[in-house]
Amino acid sequence: DAGITQSPRHKVTETGTPVTLRCHQTENHRYMYWYRQDPGHGLRLIHYSYGVKDTDKGEVSDGYSVSRSKTEDFLLTLESATSSQTSVYFCAISDPGLSEQFFGPGTRLTVL
């Protein structure tokens, strides 16, 4: 398995609080992604990174920001969490020349 970890694995928070999710990889892959998964919607891309300090928005980026200051870490921040951001969040990695993405174990976030 690709070396990808996500922390925390579970989190319950209250509306209006800031939340940061961390994705860490040991594969030295250049590309990293954050997805959310909700029933009936499959996997939707929030933000992705194609290099250190190079990021771009996905299809559901409103309310989220990301940072990547080094190859191995990609942070997803919810500045002020809302109940609509209750979801399972997956991080993934890939590299130039690869046709696949490798996914982390996921973080279940509940916003009350």
Add this chain to the structure above:
Amino acid sequence: GQSLEQPSEVTAVEGAIVQINCTYQTSGFYGLSWYQQHDGGAPTFLSYNALDGLEETGRFSSFLSRSDSYGYLLLQELQMKDSASYFCAVRDPQAAGNKLTFGGGTRVLVKP
């Protein structure tokens, strides 16, 4: 933009064959991928088709017709462990970083 359509659910018995269809509309095309996800788990890569035709990997095969914007995943000799969700995905050729758009997923239920 990219959009993909696949059936929401398929039910079959052990030993049977299941075909999961995926139709896509894209502004460009690099290839069609398939991922498997068991309940509570992370998506894992199954196959990738860049060219027309059938790719076989054990009991699973994937087919692509670029002229029809259509592909399918064929699951043969179904086993209980094949009960999972299956997602097709296309890569956005106009974006950096192997960016993928996923279909909504097909839930496959295998019955004894």
